[in-house]
Amino acid sequence: MRFGVVVFPGTWSDCDFHYAISEVVRQPVRYVWHRDRDLADLDCVVLPGGFSYGDYLRAGAVAGKSPVVEALGDFVARGGFVLGSCNGFQILCEGGLLPGALMRNECLQYRCQSTSLLVENVDTPFTRGMPPGQVLTMPISHGEGKYYADPETLRTLKARRQVVFRYATTDGQVVRAANPNGSVENIAGVVNEGGNVLGLMPHPERAAETAMGGTDGLLLFQSLLGTLVEDGTFLRR
Amino acid sequence: MRVRVLVRLKPGILDVQGAAVQRALLGLGFGDVRELRVGKLIEVEVEAGAAEAARARVDEMCRKLLANPILEDYTIEAVEGERLAPH
Numbered sequence A: 001m002r003f004g005v006v007v008f009p010g011t012w013s014d015c016d017f018h019y020a021i022s023e024v025v026r027q028p029v030r031y032v033w034h035r036d037r038d039l040a041d042l043d044c045v046v047l048p049g050g051f052s053y054g055d056y057l058r059a060g061a062v063a064g065k066s067p068v069v070e071a072l073g074d075f076v077a078r079g080g081f082v083l084g085s086c087n088g089f090q091i092l093c094e095g096g097l098l099p100g101a102l103m104r105n106e107c108l109q110y111r112c113q114s115t116s117l118l119v120e121n122v123d124t125p126f127t128r129g130m131p132p133g134q135v136l137t138m139p140i141s142h143g144e145g146k147y148y149a150d151p152e153t154l155r156t157l158k159a160r161r162q163v164v165f166r167y168a169t170t171d172g173q174v175v176r177a178a179n180p181n182g183s184v185e186n187i188a189g190v191v192n193e194g195g196n197v198l199g200l201m202p203h204p205e206r207a208a209e210t211a212m213g214g215t216d217g218l219l220l221f222q223s224l225l226g227t228l229v230e231d232g233t234f235l236r237r
Numbered sequence B: 001m002r003v004r005v006l007v008r009l010k011p012g013i014l015d016v017q018g019a020a021v022q023r024a025l026l027g028l029g030f031g032d033v034r035e036l037r038v039g040k041l042i043e044v045e046v047e048a049g050a051a052e053a054a055r056a057r058v059d060e061m062c063r064k065l066l067a068n069p070i071l072e073d074y075t076i077e078a079v080e081g082e083r084l085a086p087h
Helices: A014-024 A067-077 A087-094 A151-159 A218-230 B016-027 B051-066
Strands: A003-007 A029-033 A044-047 A081-085 A101-103 A111-119 A135-142 A146-148 A163-168 A187-191 A197-200 B002-009 B040-045 B072-078
Touching: A003 A014, A014 A029, A014 A218, A044 A067, A044 A087, A067 A081, A081 A087, A081 A218, A087 A101, A087 A197, A111 A187, A146 A187, A163 A197, B002 B051, B040 B051, B051 B072
Parallel strands: A003 A029, A003 A044, A044 A081, A081 A197
Antiparallel strands: A101 A146, A111 A135, A111 A163, A163 A187, A187 A197, B002 B040, B002 B072
16 A cells, blocks of 8 residues: 655654554555645555644645645545545645534643544444444644534534544543533544545554554554455555 | 735634633723624735726635635725735
């Protein structure tokens, strides 16, 4: 499986993703500059966290209109996988590849902490193989991670099972006290209608080795690899 | 042509920044503030022959980048002849 890790001016999790993919998951990976449009050799494009273009105007707004994100439209249409974490999630929403938007945390504080996530849909390419009710532990690190979608969009998201992760207690209870940023209905991650674009505020790349405090982030990569084996993508390469 | 854009959160969307500023004002003795919301002012100088053309151009900019239609409303004022404040 070939990964591309996108680098914008101001991205900060690019090296962490590159390390986790190359050294832990042991898959081929290259960096993709934000002006590049050629993604033909890639199976999965990662949009890492950080502060692309200084997050000027709105978090992810300028990056959401960059050449590489424009090229993602075709990439996604031909079935390519996209994983956006933190600023990457904001960019996917701003670029129109995912529904909803991310706003300033309700507490007004920058939140850097461990979170528990209930995996609400274990049938996406990014979560397949996980048991129903799976709870993952991954860190968050953001000031603008409050997910918002209007009531109609929210209804559609739920009806189509596009809500993938919700902030929860360690035993999987989705309660207000477990919500670190005020996200509507504790939503921490969603997929697009096709299921091949995932955005989440937590950082899987920072939960990829025991030394980091946990390895739950690896489960996303393992699910994705399993998906590609099953659909034959590996055989075609 | 100089054009001024006001971008603000849609009514009904919680403005935590505005609420924090309101609390600060309360601490300064302004207990009479009923509501306070923070928005953005964007000034654009655009090449255009007429105000309507400038407005149409900036409207397109708002839809494509300057405002997020999920969260924000915007209003456009063409302010022909007026100069931006110096730095």
